[in-house]
Amino acid sequence: MKKLNDAFAALYNGDNIVKLTELRYIPRWIVILIDVSIILLSILLSYFFLEKLHVNVNFPKYLFEQKLLLIVVNMLFMFVFKTYAGIIRHSTFFDLFKIILSSGCTVCTLLLINLETEILFGKPLYLYPILFLYFFISVSIMFFFRMVTKQFFNILIDYKGSSSKVKVAVVGVGDASVSLARAILHNANYSYRLSGFLTKRSDSHKAVLLGHKIYNIDHFFRNKDLISQFDAVLIIKEIMTKDELEEWMTLALDNGLKVLNAPMLSKMHDSDLVGGIRQLQIEDLLNRKPIKIENEEVKRRHFERNVLITGGAGSIGSEIVRKVAQFSPSLIVVLDQAESPLYELELELLEKFPNQEFKFVLADISNNYRLEKIFETYQFSMVYHAAAYKHVPLIEENPYEAIFVNVLGTKNLALLSKKYKVNRFVMVSTDKAVNPTNVMGASKRTAELFLQCLQNSENNTTKFIITRFGNVLGSNGSVIPLFRKQIEKGGPITITHPNVSRYFMTISEACELLLYGGAIGCGGEIYIFNLGEPIKILDLARKMIKLSGFIPDKDIKIKFIGLRPGEKLYEELVSNNAVTIQTHLQEVMVSKDPTIDFNLMERLIKKVIKSAVKRDKVQVIALLKEIVPEFVSNNSEYEMLNRTMPI
Incomplete structure (x- = not known):
């Protein structure tokens, strides 16, 4: 009623426009009033037609009472079938069906009354043509009114603004x-x-x-x-x-x-x-259907458990936090060394999940003393390890930093998980760890090997699981945000090589794989997605330019800058000497890679960490090549070490 008053009040306030499109619905009493008017009109028309045909009605002295009875009976069935209850502007043939039922039951009731009057008085109260004429006219006008009103509103809405x-x-x-x-x-x-x-x-x-x-x-x-x-x-x-x-x-x-x-x-x-x-968005144009995994075991693994997520303020880590929070764990500890992103995530999560208990920890995973206190305090059931350095050219220039975070940090977390009987430890890895050509990939492969060796170590009860990702669309430092910024600036878009290609997955898909692997893994596996065919970065750039409303090479130029240190043209998901096993899901595979003895692995890692502390680049790379024999530096200052003997 307020909407109706507001609409007509506009007649007296300034623009004198009745804002009918702002009416959500016509009040029911108005619909009833209109329908009663239609009933009355239908009765008058029915009697008018018979009068023009010179047909005499029965009981002419009671003509008013006949019409009144017809109105009352029809109104009764209008309330029974609620013909007035629908929103007129959204009328459908279901509303026509209710009108037919209402008018049909009215006619049937009056036919019964006719039968009684014929028995008592020898003739029916209503002439039968009047009843059938009334039925046809009333149904037609009521439905016509609704359709006209609906079309009128559609026209107003279609052209409003x-x-x-x-x-x-x-x-x-x-x-x-x-x-x-x-x-x-x-x-x-x-x-x-x-x-x-x-x-x-x-x-x-x-x-x-x-x-x-x-x-x-x-x-x-x-x-x-x-x-x-x-x-x-x-x-x-x-x-x-x-x-x-x-x-x-x-x-x-x-x-x-x-x-x-x-x-x-x-x-x-x-x-x-x-x-x-x-x-x-460019994310909509992957060369395959988006992968989504539904698994009840994932929910069960997290319900009322304590969960640690490292790198939790990053693009992947923060999405893991959001997904895990939906499973009602007892506590989620979000650990990161980036202060501002961690604080921003804290504000978001406390608002979005007010009933979930969080602990936000600012810490460096290479600091084992800091980590041990956290493990001792919270007794985790699940650990998701997403903290890592991943920028290939920067790590190529600063290889010791990759050792401190990607290798030493992973070692600290894994050994503490074993010591404190964590049920499952799930690490985020990368396709760059397969036949690596850069320090970043080699450091991640070293971390993979350490976890696989630790899985089979003495007195271990923790299940160490690895999930290997392709390039994650939209993640921090990925190519999509870079291209968007370059397009916004008017170009050029910079690409290393016209033939460079990559496997892509969305952040959501990456988290699906992580949670799924963590739920079903038995320990020591490397889970990978079937990511279809790799996408050429040049094709990706051209599509992004078009989606932004520009013409490639005309409005936005594409510039080739050459491969960066450690970069290769094609990425791989599985190494040459690995065996892949299909899981019961078509989209997910397990890679079985060769491992080495745990004691040997531990000695080599201690040596590479000691070399990193000394800032000895050459020694760090040489040791990485011993740990990961397939590591062959490409377009890098370390190519001279490709043929050297292991240290």
């Missing part, structure tokens, strides 16, 4: 696409205006859907005047294959249209849909 709205063409004419289009039509506050549908079908070009034309893809993209009437195409990625997605994206971007991606309407409330529509 149309100049500022994004004019979109929804791709597809299936149920999901129509549901999406209907949601846009029925919500005035959305910043999108439905302007048509696009399809590959050739039999729909003359059809109209929800009052809008359906355009064939070939006809649409050949007509420049037609394209100019649209701002964007709106797709639902989940219902498309990779090739279809690539095709629609290319056609739209090449013709100056934005590409918007919408979620499936079934996955969210209608009111949340506008927040779900966003511009297509």
Whole structure:
């Protein structure tokens, strides 16, 4: 009622515009009043038609009572079937069904009354043509009123602020696409205006859907005047294959249209849909379907347990924290040496998970004395080790730092996990550890080998599990944020080599693999995802430029700067001498890599740590090459050590 008063109050306040689109619904008493008026009109029309045909009614002295009885009976069934309860602007054929039931039951009741009056008085109270005429007229007018009102609101909504709205063409004419289009039509506050549908079908070009034309893809993209009437195409990625997605994206971007991606309407409330529509991101264009793992064992492993997450303020570590917090552990200890990111994460998590207990610890994992106090205090059940140095050129210049964090830090955490009987220790590794050509990859492979050796060491009860990631899209220091910044500055985008390619996964996928491996691992395994085909970085850059509304090599230049120290053209997920085993999930494999004796491994690690303390680069690299024989430096100052004998 307040909305109605506000709308009509505008007649007396300034602009004198009745803001009908702000009405959420017409009050029920008004709908009832209108329906009663329609009933009365239908009765009058029914009697009028018979009068024009010179048909005499029965019991003319009681004509008023006949009409009143008809109104009362019909109103009774209106309340029984609640024909007034639906929101008029969202009327469907279900509302027509309720109207038919209401009027039909009215006619049936009056037919029974007719039967009684025939028995008592020899003739029916109502002429039968009047009842059937009334049924047809009342049903038609009631439903017509609802459809006209609905269409009127749709027109108002469609053109309300149309100049500022994004004019979109929804791709597809299936149920999901129509549901999406209907949601846009029925919500005035959305910043999108439905302007048509696009399809590959050739039999729909003359059809109209929800009052809008359906355009064939070939006809649409050949007509420049037609394209100019649209701002964007709106797709639902989940219902498309990779090739279809690539095709629609290319056609739209090449013709100056934005590409918007919408979620499936079934996955969210209608009111949340506008927040779900966003511009297509490069993450949407992986050469495979996103990997998602549902496993009840993951929840059980964390419920009411103490969990430690190192590197917890990083892009991957923080996402692990968010996912683990959903499983209601007793305590999550978030450890990181980066002060500001850790503080920002603390503010976020305390707001998002007010009932979850957190402990935020500022510490360096190379400090064993600091770590031991933490392990002693909290008695962890699970440890997720995501802390690492990962920037290849920086680590190539500062190899001892990789030893302190990636090797010594992992060793400290692993030995403490063994000592304090941690149930599972899960480490984040990288595909750069496979046949490494740089110090970063070699240091991570050293950490992998240490965990595998420790798994089989004496008196060990902890399950040490390794998860090997590809390049994680959107993580700190990854290529996607770098390209976005370069595009924002107007270019150029810098690429090391035209043929360089990488495996990619999303942050969410990385965490799925980590949690899954930690839940089912028996110890000593290296879990890897089947990441499909590697993606050429040059193709990635060109797609990002197009998605940003620019033309590659014209608006945004692409510059090749040469391979950086330690960098290689192609990454690998499995080493040459490893054996892969398929898990019961098609997307996940286990790599069985050769290991070495624990005592030998421990001696070598002590030597490489001692060399790092002395800042002896050459000795550090030589020892890494002994620990990881497949480590062959590439485009690096350490290439001279590739053929030297082990120390």
